[in-house]
Amino acid sequence: MQFIDQSIAADYYYWDFGDGFFDINKQPIHRYENPGNYRVKLYSKNQNGCESITEKDITIAENQTFFLPNAFSPNQDGVNDFWGLTSFNFNPISFKIEVYNRWGEIIYSSSNSDFLWNGYDKDNNIISNGVYTYIMEYQELENRFVQKGILVLVK
Secondary structure (H helix, E strand, O other): OOOOOOOOOOOEEEEEEEOOOOOOOOOOOOOOOOOOEEEEEEEEEEOOOOOOEEEEEEEEEEEEEEEOOOEEOOOOOOOOOOOOEEEEEOOOEEEEEEOOOOOOOOEEEEEOOOOEEOOOOOOOOOOEEEEEEEEEEEEEEEEEEEEEEEEEOOO
16 A cells, blocks of 8 residues: 655654554555554654654455456356356445446346346346446445446357
């Protein structure tokens, strides 16, 4: 994680990362070994002796991963019949995914990150083979993410 000093005219820097590690560089990079809440402190001083202490509480989340396939085959053969996320430690505050046909119409949507789409539209009609687009939006802590992609449906 990159830390940015915003002191004015400081000459001396002492960063306390809250995990037992310290640094004296102006804009250090620090890697937290464990998830958790940490209080980061920056002690800075200029050549005239003016001192400043700045504190900020941060949260380091567990490593998370997710995989969203780009194809599925909802033909009820028991293999690859559903399209959804495979994830580890993925618990967004908010989530939305929408699948669009070539005319830009929403044919599937979900606000649950554990969604499994079976290849039917919102009116319970089977979707034909083809290429579809999706937009997935989610929020974690204070960060909002948007992922766009292509999905191939093959029976």
